[in-house]
Amino acid sequence: MTELLDVEALRAKFLNTVFDEKQFELTAEDMSNYAIACGELATRYTDPNDPDFQAPPTMPTCIQPKKRMPKGFPKIAGLGMDAGKAVQSYKPIRPGVKLTGKTHMHDIYTKTGRSGRMVFFVNRMDIFDSDGEQVAWADTSIVIRERPKE
Amino acid sequence: MILDLHSHSIKSDDGRAKVPNYCQWIRAREIPIDGFVLTEHRQFDFESDYSALAKEFGLTILKASEVETEYGHVLVFGVTEALTQTFDFTDIHLPLAQVIEAAERHGAVPVPCHPGRKRVGMSAHLEEYGVPQGVRIVEIYNGGSRGDEDAIAQNMAAEQDYLGIGGSDAHIVSQIGKCATRFPEKITSAAELAEALRGGDFEALNFREQI
Amino acid sequence: MTIATIKDVEFGEELPVFDPDTSLENVKKFATAAHWFGPRFTDHEAARKEGLPGALVPGIMSQGFLAAMIHRWAPQANVQNVDTVFRAPVVVDEKYHITGVVTDIDEASGRVEIDLTVTNDAGETRVFGTAQVQIPTG
Numbered sequence A: 001m002t003e004l005l006d007v008e009a010l011r012a013k014f015l016n017t018v019f020d021e022k023q024f025e026l027t028a029e030d031m032s033n034y035a036i037a038c039g040e041l042a043t044r045y046t047d048p049n050d051p052d053f054q055a056p057p058t059m060p061t062c063i064q065p066k067k068r069m070p071k072g073f074p075k076i077a078g079l080g081m082d083a084g085k086a087v088q089s090y091k092p093i094r095p096g097v098k099l100t101g102k103t104h105m106h107d108i109y110t111k112t113g114r115s116g117r118m119v120f121f122v123n124r125m126d127i128f129d130s131d132g133e134q135v136a137w138a139d140t141s142i143v144i145r146e147r148p149k150e
Numbered sequence B: 001m002i003l004d005l006h007s008h009s010i011k012s013d014d015g016r017a018k019v020p021n022y023c024q025w026i027r028a029r030e031i032p033i034d035g036f037v038l039t040e041h042r043q044f045d046f047e048s049d050y051s052a053l054a055k056e057f058g059l060t061i062l063k064a065s066e067v068e069t070e071y072g073h074v075l076v077f078g079v080t081e082a083l084t085q086t087f088d089f090t091d092i093h094l095p096l097a098q099v100i101e102a103a104e105r106h107g108a109v110p111v112p113c114h115p116g117r118k119r120v121g122m123s124a125h126l127e128e129y130g131v132p133q134g135v136r137i138v139e140i141y142n143g144g145s146r147g148d149e150d151a152i153a154q155n156m157a158a159e160q161d162y163l164g165i166g167g168s169d170a171h172i173v174s175q176i177g178k179c180a181t182r183f184p185e186k187i188t189s190a191a192e193l194a195e196a197l198r199g200g201d202f203e204a205l206n207f208r209e210q211i
Numbered sequence C: 001m002t003i004a005t006i007k008d009v010e011f012g013e014e015l016p017v018f019d020p021d022t023s024l025e026n027v028k029k030f031a032t033a034a035h036w037f038g039p040r041f042t043d044h045e046a047a048r049k050e051g052l053p054g055a056l057v058p059g060i061m062s063q064g065f066l067a068a069m070i071h072r073w074a075p076q077a078n079v080q081n082v083d084t085v086f087r088a089p090v091v092v093d094e095k096y097h098i099t100g101v102v103t104d105i106d107e108a109s110g111r112v113e114i115d116l117t118v119t120n121d122a123g124e125t126r127v128f129g130t131a132q133v134q135i136p137t138g
Helices: A007-014 A028-038 B019-028 B051-057 B096-105 B122-129 B149-160 B190-199 C024-034 C044-049 C059-073
Strands: A018-024 A078-089 A099-113 A116-128 A134-146 B002-007 B035-041 B060-069 B072-077 B109-112 B137-142 B163-167 B179-182 B203-206 C078-086 C096-106 C111-120 C125-134
Touching: A007 A099, A028 C024, A028 C059, A078 A116, A078 C059, B002 B060, B002 B072, B002 B137, B002 B163, B019 B035, B019 B051, B019 C096, B051 B060, B060 B096, B060 B190, B072 B096, B072 B122, B072 B190, B096 B109, B109 B190, B122 B149, B137 B149, B137 B203, B149 B163, B163 B203, C024 C059, C059 C078, C059 C096, C059 C111, C059 C125, C096 C125
Parallel strands: B002 B035, B035 B060, B109 B137, B137 B163
Antiparallel strands: A018 A099, A078 A134, A078 C078, A099 A116, A116 A134, B002 B179, B060 B072, B072 B109, B163 B179, B179 B203, C078 C125, C096 C111, C111 C125
16 A cells, blocks of 8 residues: 655645744855865855955855754655755855854645656745845755655 | 757746747757747646747747656647646646547647656556557657667657657757757647647657757 | 956857866865765765765755856856756766856846756766856946
8 A cells, every 4th residue: 555645735734934943154164165176266265365255156055954844744755865956145155154044845746757756845944144134045955756655 | 840849948847948048049049940849747838828929039839738647757739728627737647548538539649758768758667557558659859868768769669650759858948959840831839739740740850969 | 268247248158168076085075064974975885875876976066066167157257046956866986067058148237047057978967957147247
């Protein structure tokens, strides 16, 4: 007997409610090393001494919420994989600035792929600076290849 | 007339291309097609009207659907409002027989796409479910195919005596027109496209090496 | 040639191909900077035990490659949005090529849209996406 997720019920219950909030800051060392490993050459990303030094624009996607899923979200059998990332940058992120990330579940949907039925969960973290101004958002799309229970 | 019969816009969950940008790209890069068909995933896009855009760029822009069955993904050409009432396009477990029967009843044409692909392609399911009744056409050139997926599709088409179409399966602008289908007559509507496919006079084209 | 202002950009222009460093050593450096410590990214054997083809380049690193490619082409570009779809694994220590083409330009605002694709040596797409980029107007 198979038992697949009821996606519509999950959407109704969990979408668009902030389930995690965390404070964090990015260090100059991590920002620079992140940029260099990605192949950046622009010194405003690689050199902490550059007067315009800032985090590489995609770095917000590496910030992980404390909780991966909302409280009460069902455990899902299957291998979770990164299906996509999106990032929107509104203003530069400087080292040592206190940031707040608020995460909500942005979308849940299914499709069939090369690997069978797949369920996609999109979590969005909205990132704000200490003035409450939004500096970025980052979407993480996780796909789980369902393993139906026998 | 040459049409790319398989493309997606931002209306699909994984599509990242805006339709005006497809048009601009086709003209700027002189992609050798006369138009394209938007086959959005698990839906039919009733709300978008691309007629002004088609006129501006001198292209044919038609709409169709890509639905999901136990045999994998299937393009449906000539979708009507009545057809969308017969089964749930969002269902990812549609019986292929139901899709074929409904399509034929409403003048539409079902075409299994990327049939050489694992899981989502028809050939992967022949052993388990047998050769389905009612399939006449499959996609034999798909711009997103990896490895020998197109060759598997072509072999299956030869063995089962299916006709073949081509489509890019574009999800971003620069993929449009990589594969396409040539028709002898001009096609101006989804109904004419379905009619031309039923007529069987067309040829799948692969432009991947050229563009 | 690098891009200085929006006037230098042409519709359909191809960005110089960028072959990213996907070596295990570099991925480990990245994982440390990103605080992503899963063995599936830094240990081929551990990744294979998970059923993967080998250690994976983190998706966020692929996304970082795409932004870096844009900055190599247009050093003063402000990458505002990068939206990536991971179609298939990008495996550590294998060769990949990143291509980009300009698919939309708004000369007045300096905004351009770029299609980005990560392919392997066989020409198979592993990652694709789009970026919205602000280029200086003058």
